[in-house]
Amino acid sequence: MKLESIRNFCIIAHIDHGKSTLADRLLEVTGTISQREMQNQMLDTMDLERERGITIKLQPVRMNYEGYQLNLIDTPGHVDFTYEVSRSLACCEGALLIVDATQGMEAQTMANLYLAIDQDLEIIPVINKIDLPAADVEKVSAEIQHILGCKKEEIISVSAKTGENVESILKAVIDRIPPPVSKLDKTKALIFDSSFDDYRGVIAYVRVIDGEIKKGDALTFMVNAKSTEATEVGYFSPRQKSKEKLTAGEIGYIVTGFKDVSDCRVGDTVTLQKYPAEEPLDGYADVKPMVFAGIFCKEGDDYSDLREALGKLKLNDAALTYEPEHAKALGFGFRCGFLGLLHLDVVQERLSREYNLDLIVTAPSVAYQVIGTDGGSQIIASPLDLPDPTRIASIEEPMMVVDIVTPAEYIGGIMQLLQEKRGQPTSSEMEYLDKERVIIHYVLPLSGIVVDFYDRLKNISSGYASMNYEFHEYQECKVRRMDILVAGDPIEALATIVYVDEGERIGRKVVEALKAVLPRQQFEVRIQAAFSGKIIASAKIPAMRKDVTAKLYGGDVTRKRKLLEKQKKGKAKMKAMGKVDIPKEAFLSVLKR
Ligand code: GDP
Ligand code: MG
Numbered sequence: 001m002k003l004e005s006i007r008n009f010c011i012i013a014h015i016d017h018g019k020s021t022l023a024d025r026l027l028e029v030t031g032t033i034s035q036r037e038m039q040n041q042m043l044d045t046m047d048l049e050r051e052r053g054i055t056i057k058l059q060p061v062r063m064n065y066e067g068y069q070l071n072l073i074d075t076p077g078h079v080d081f082t083y084e085v086s087r088s089l090a091c092c093e094g095a096l097l098i099v100d101a102t103q104g105m106e107a108q109t110m111a112n113l114y115l116a117i118d119q120d121l122e123i124i125p126v127i128n129k130i131d132l133p134a135a136d137v138e139k140v141s142a143e144i145q146h147i148l149g150c151k152k153e154e155i156i157s158v159s160a161k162t163g164e165n166v167e168s169i170l171k172a173v174i175d176r177i178p179p180p181v182s183k184l185d186k187t188k189a190l191i192f193d194s195s196f197d198d199y200r201g202v203i204a205y206v207r208v209i210d211g212e213i214k215k216g217d218a219l220t221f222m223v224n225a226k227s228t229e230a231t232e233v234g235y236f237s238p239r240q241k242s243k244e245k246l247t248a249g250e251i252g253y254i255v256t257g258f259k260d261v262s263d264c265r266v267g268d269t270v271t272l273q274k275y276p277a278e279e280p281l282d283g284y285a286d287v288k289p290m291v292f293a294g295i296f297c298k299e300g301d302d303y304s305d306l307r308e309a310l311g312k313l314k315l316n317d318a319a320l321t322y323e324p325e326h327a328k329a330l331g332f333g334f335r336c337g338f339l340g341l342l343h344l345d346v347v348q349e350r351l352s353r354e355y356n357l358d359l360i361v362t363a364p365s366v367a368y369q370v371i372g373t374d375g376g377s378q379i380i381a382s383p384l385d386l387p388d389p390t391r392i393a394s395i396e397e398p399m400m401v402v403d404i405v406t407p408a409e410y411i412g413g414i415m416q417l418l419q420e421k422r423g424q425p426t427s428s429e430m431e432y433l434d435k436e437r438v439i440i441h442y443v444l445p446l447s448g449i450v451v452d453f454y455d456r457l458k459n460i461s462s463g464y465a466s467m468n469y470e471f472h473e474y475q476e477c478k479v480r481r482m483d484i485l486v487a488g489d490p491i492e493a494l495a496t497i498v499y500v501d502e503g504e505r506i507g508r509k510v511v512e513a514l515k516a517v518l519p520r521q522q523f524e525v526r527i528q529a530a531f532s533g534k535i536i537a538s539a540k541i542p543a544m545r546k547d548v549t550a551k552l553y554g555g556d557v558t559r560k561r562k563l564l565e566k567q568k569k570g571k572a573k574m575k576a577m578g579k580v581d582i583p584k585e586a587f588l589s590v591l592k593r
Helices: 019-029 047-052 079-089 107-118 137-148 166-176 300-315 341-355 408-420 446-460 500-517 548-556 559-576 584-591
Strands: 006-013 061-065 068-074 094-100 122-128 188-197 201-210 212-214 218-221 226-229 232-236 240-243 245-247 251-255 269-272 291-297 321-327 331-338 359-361 368-372 377-380 392-407 424-432 437-445 466-477 479-486 496-499 525-531 534-541
Touching (some): 006 107, 006 166, 019 061, 019 068, 019 122, 019 166, 061 232, 068 166, 079 107, 079 188, 079 341, 094 107, 094 137, 094 166, 107 122, 107 392, 107 466, 122 137, 122 166, 291 321, 300 341, 331 341, 341 359, 392 408, 408 437, 408 446, 437 446, 437 466, 479 500, 496 500, 500 525, 500 534
Parallel strands (some): 006 094
Antiparallel strands (some): 188 201, 188 269, 201 251, 212 245, 218 269, 232 251, 291 359, 321 331, 424 437, 525 534
16 A cells, blocks of 8 residues: 555544544444444443543554545553553554543543644544534634644534544545655564464554565564564454555554563564664653552462463553562462552452452552662562661652643642642643633652542542643652551561651551451550651550459469469460461451551
8 A cells, every 4th residue: 555545543532532432433434344243332341441531442443435544543541551652642643632522621631632742643633422412612622722722623523423524534534644654664663552362372563664564574573672473464454354464654463473462562663584674663661560569369269360360461461560479467469560550450450350359459559769878779569678778878759740630610629639649830830721621730759649649639629620640750758668566566568668757647547447457365466657666656455355264263263373374374475476367358448548
C-alpha cells in the first residue's frame, strides 16, 4: 500500500464518553464488520474498570474506506500507563478527541491530549451524544475551542449511538491527518503493545516505521537484545489476519515465538538480523514499579495457586513484578511491584475474580530511593529492606504531577486535601476551562496518593472531580521505618515507611486499630510503634480474667503451693510472651487503615 493511502490514528476519550460505541459505528460504516456480526461493543468490560473510571483498551483495527487504509489503535485510559499511551501515540499521525456533549472535558482526556499535542499529532475534536436532550454542544464546543485553540468548524458533532454524522469523522481522518512518512532505510518497527497466546507465544503489536517485515524474517529486538523469527505477520480486522509482509506506515502484528512478554517490551524497536538498523527508535523507557505491596493468601494452602496465577497475569503484563516473601504472621506470599495504585487494584481484583483467591494485601509502599553513605543508590521494595539509618545519607520519594478537573465550587475542599497530602502548587496552579470548571495542577508525593486520595477526592467533589497523575521527579524526604511490636515482637507485615513528623499520629492509629482487633491473652499485651527501637506510641491489652487457681484452691492454699503456682505461671507467661497469635482477619482491618 502506498504511504499516501494510509492513515494511522488513535482515540483519546474519558470513560463513558462513547469510545467503544463510536468504534463500533466506524467498523460498521466501513464494512469491516457486517451489522450481523456486530455484537454490541466488541469488547467485554470489566466491572472494576468501570468502577475505577478506567476505559478499556480497544483491539487495534484496520478499516478500508474509499481506497484508504485506516488504522485505528487505542490509548489506555489508565493513569498508570502514561508511558504506553506515549508509545501508542508515537505510532500515529493523528488522534480523535472524543468529548461527551453532556459532560465536557475530563482530567484523563486532558493528560492524554497534552501528550498527543507534544508529539505533534493532528487532533480531530469530536463531540459525541448529540442525540441526548441534555447535550450542550455550544458549551462543550467553546470549551474545546478554548483548550485546542481550534475553530468551531473543525469540531465534528456526532451521535455514536444513532450513527448521525459518523462518516464525517472518516472524511476528516483522510483529509486532515497526514499520511505516514518513511525514509528508505533499514527496517524499524515500534512495539506499542503485546499479548500472549497459549499456542503461539508472544504477539507483538507494531507500527512499521521504515522498511518491511516478512513472514519468516529473522528479527532482533534492539534494546532488549533478543532475537527470534517472525512466524507470522498480519493485521487486525479486528481479528488477526495473516499476510505475507508488513511495510512502512502499516500497523499490524508479529507472532514472535517468545514465551515471555518481557522479551518484547513496549517501546522497543524491531529490526532485521540481516540488515539491522544502527539505532533503535527514540523514546524507549524501561518502566519500573512505583508501588509495592505484599500479597498473601488467607488460606495457607492457596500459595501455589497464587504463584501460578501471578505467573499467568505476568504473561500479559510485563510491568508486574513479584518476588516470594515470607511474613511470620501471614505465611508465604509475594512482594509485588506495580506501576501505580490502579495497576495494583486491577491485579488484585483479577486474582480474586478470575482465580478465585482470597487475599490479604499489605499497605502499599512507594518506590523510595535510598542514597547510601557509600554513595550508592537503591530502590526499596519493602520497608524491611530499608538499611540501618547509620548507612543512609538520604531518602528520596517519587513526586507526581497531579491534574484535577473539577467544578469551581469544590476548589476549597480539594485545596485542603492537597495541602494535607503535602502538595506543592506548580507555576500554573489553576486554569479555568470555562466559567464553572477548573484544572488544578499540583506536585504531590506518590505516598499521599496511594493511601486514600482518590476516594476522598470523589467524596469532596460529590463524584465530579476527575484526576490524572504522572511521575515528576525524585525528591528528598524525611521518612523512617516504623515497626509495630506486639508483646515485644516486631510484626514484619505491619512495618511501614512514614514521614518522621507523622510517625506519632500514624503509630497511634495503628496501635489503637490493633488493640481493637487482637483477642485478649492470658497476660497483658503491649502493642507499640517504634522508630529503630524508640517507642513513639503504645497501648495495652489487659490480661484475661485470671484466678482459676485462686478459685480452685480458695483460701486453702499453702504458701509453698502458692509460690509454685506463681513460678509455673511465670514460666508459662514467659513462654507465651512473644507468641501472640495474630489472626489473619485482624491484619485485614489494620492493613486497611
Ligand atoms: P467508553 O467507555 O468511552 O467506551 O463509552 P461507551 O462506548 O461504552 O459508552 C458509554 C455509554 O454511553 C453507553 O451506555 C453507550 O450506549 C452510551 N453512548 C455512547 N455514545 C452515545 C451516543 O451518541 N448517544 C447516546 N445517547 N448514548 C451513547
Ligand atoms: Mg468502552
